[in-house]
Amino acid sequence: MFDNLKVKSKGSKIEPADPPVSPGAKPTKKQIYQARQNYGVNLGACFVLEKWIYHGLFIDDTAVELEATKKSVKKLGKDDTRKKFEDHWNSFMSDSDWDWLESHQVTSVRIPLGYWEVDGGKYTKNTKFEKYAKDVYKNAWSIFKEKFIEKAGTKGIAVLVDIHGLPGGANGDSHSGEKEGGDAEFWSSQGLQLQVCDMLKFIASDLKKYDNIAGIQVVNESVFSNDTKRQRYYYGAAINSIREADKAIPVVISDGWWPDQWVKWVQEKQSSGNIGVVLDHHCYRCASDDDKKKSPSQIIDGLNNDLLTNLSDNSKGVDIMIGEYSCVLDGQSWDKDNSSSKRDQFVKNFAKRQIELFNERANAGSYFWTFKFEAGSGGEWDFKTMSDNGVIQSPIGFKGKSVPDDRKRDEILDHEFNNHKSYWDNSNKNEKYEHDRFKDGFLTAWSDSKAFAEFNGSVIGRREAWKDARLDEHIKQKGKGKHVWEWEHGFDSGLKSFKNSL
Incomplete structure (x- = not known):
């Protein structure tokens, strides 16, 4: 009961995060890493083992990492087991892998971690990994930092720290690391x-x-629940705990397969300012019975109406990402309408439509599941295979493109401003608008977009948090007033116009 009250107390009130950009200043490299739109991939089965991706460390028919560790320690001892695991982590990403990611314009990797691997197993007391963490996993955290965070940074790639495995499991799936079911x-x-x-x-x-830390994810695939009280308390406590150490780092929460209930929660918590949270949604169309009943063409055609739709106030104020997706459809879907005969084209169409919608509705970006497999290609689960086959590619693609000069900017601004002014003046000739606010918003968005583009062709991703921060600056300078919405229209126009000009 005491712990329950402590969690509730710790998470009941969430203070606004520090703004993602310093007032009146150009964004720093760190701020761009934390706020850009990411075209990313998961490094699945590296630090949190999954047998279907990498089977080599699973012995004697074990199914989850805890069992594999127990059996290995029993057979080989703790030191040899530790060496075996460390060899896996150290060799998982080669220099050529990092070069490949950079050349394919990947901006971020989402790395699943288990609680048992953090800081030499320090946080495993009273858990199922307590017996093994301080021996087998004692160097995991330092390897993660040196071989992944630091190496990614040399390639201009960010790392999303995903606490994938929680003690007891945030869901009943084997990727919690502890149990299956x-x-x-x-x-x-x-x-x-x-x-x-x-x-x-x-x-x-x-x-x-x-x-180059894109964010910290406090849970992966939280179990679906109609009553989210326990998740709400934990999310609040987790956010506040992170904020004790870092006021600005993005905090990623799971939508528990029901995005709107968490959109509403974030909106409610942001009544006094942006709390720096990104909502993670996973897009799979191969698992549910409902999807298995559909043909590939039905699934593709249905994405527009079932992916991140019907969100409260059109998810205003909430930044969203796709933490996992793939190109996989179930065999039952392929059996329908002779679809297998046109499989390659359907896979391309499925991937293309997903990425189009992610680009529109998940402004913080997307991460494919997964990067590589131990036994060759993973087919439609395999990022490298899908990329090399031309099925998926970055929707951003601005790296190396020249940034428009001020003359071009002013030309576009004049066109957009005149359209804005004409429309509203004709809508209500008696209203005293403040159209200069539109110009202020446009120029702010253009300037920030230019700064992002100059860093490896980056694009502003966490647009809701970024817009809130710049709007707050504008209000402090020019006052709020009834026409502050004109600044917002200008900002949106500036973002869109810059992107279209490249």
């Missing part, structure tokens, strides 16, 4: 939640020195 026990243990909150504070503090 059963209840999501994490949500019923406030003691474990408080322990994880301490861990998140450490992560935020320890990684603050790096520029």
